[in-house]
Amino acid sequence: MDASVQEIPERLLGWYDNHARSLPWRAPPGLPAPDPYRVWLSEVMLQQTTVAAVQAYFAKFTQRWPTVMDLAAADDADVMSAWAGLGYYARARNLLACARAIAARGGAFPDTEAELRALPGLGDYTAAAVAAIAFGRRAVVIDANVERVVARLFAIDTPLPAGRKAIRDAADHITPDDRSGDFAQAMMDLGSAICTSRSPHCLLCPLSAACRGKEAPERYPVKPAKKAKPQRGGTAFWIERDGEVWLMRRADKGMLGGMRALPDDGWNARADGNGEPPLAGEWQAAGQVEHTFTHFHLSLSLRLYSGSVHARTANDDGEWWPVTRLDEAGLPTLFAKAARLALALRRDD
DNA sequence: TAACCGTGGTG
DNA sequence: TCACCAAGGTT
The missing domain is CATH 1.10.340.30 (Hypothetical protein; domain 2)
Incomplete structure (x- = not known):
């Protein structure tokens, strides 16, 4: 040697x-x-x-x-x-x-x-x-x-x-x-x-x-070529009532597993979301959030609910969260960006 | 084995 | 600007 x-x-x-x-x-x-x-x-x-x-x-x-x-x-x-x-x-x-x-x-x-x-x-x-x-x-x-x-x-x-x-x-x-x-x-x-x-x-x-x-x-070292990241589209939904916003708890497995999140339309790495809101009524477009994950790009449309909300929004795992304490909700970055956009829009009203 | 899984910095 | 990259693990 x-x-x-x-x-x-x-x-x-x-x-x-x-x-x-x-x-x-x-x-x-x-x-x-x-x-x-x-x-x-x-x-x-x-x-x-x-x-x-x-x-x-x-x-x-x-x-x-x-x-x-x-x-x-x-x-x-x-x-x-x-x-x-x-x-x-x-x-x-x-x-x-x-x-x-x-x-x-x-x-x-x-x-x-x-x-x-x-x-x-x-x-x-x-x-x-x-x-x-x-x-x-x-x-x-x-x-x-x-x-x-x-x-x-x-x-x-x-x-x-x-x-x-x-x-x-x-x-x-x-x-x-x-x-x-x-x-x-x-x-x-x-x-x-x-x-x-x-x-x-x-x-x-x-x-x-x-x-x-x-x-x-x-x-060195010689690395294999990276795969191109596909572009996906999806929607997140902002439902607010009495100063509180409806947040979901995502399933333990898969993307952002176990994290709080805004309700969305089912987008994932392999497919676009279906655009379906979690409740019927009037919605308004609130802009786009661009975000890149490890293996795909996501263009997320944010929509705001403009109707009146009854006590129970959905029968899923979720909770009403005070808008003034959103920074404590522990939203992953994608949804933190979306929330920032929603709050900026609220302030403009 | 290879796909899946976040985010922010960087050259 | 954007592809690449980072004190990787799980399935």
């Missing part, structure tokens, strides 16, 4: 000792691990989500639910509302399920990767990350940063996903027995600040001497 490859862990940890980002869920390099609850919570929030987006949510959750026992005892609706805006809402449902599983075993997280992997919402990455960061276990932690850094270090040009086997073997090879949590976080910091996806800064990289891909780093 190339001598420079053997030096990777030491070089990277040396860089990390001086350049580690200071984050609320992280212990400074070399210091004792933070509370496993905070490590786990941050890792789940950080799945496919930027550090900048997570910061405020992490502060809110840890202030409101300081321990995993507190979180386990929370109401589902409160947790879903607190997660609103962060996206990938299955994470919040799994977060609660996991917290309750931990509470059922006394409040202590398991300290091995295999046991962690069996918990809801913890896949290969998160189980390895928590085992390494919170419990000091040696684990091969592979996220998109590590994937990119390792593919470049070893010039692995097998297209993903097939290339993941070689990437994992290489990552395993350079993961040290000691400080594997710091090593994982160092790889992620390096990927975030130096070995970035679009414009890597090889001149600043502590691993450039060992890097076989530095001549053309943007070549």
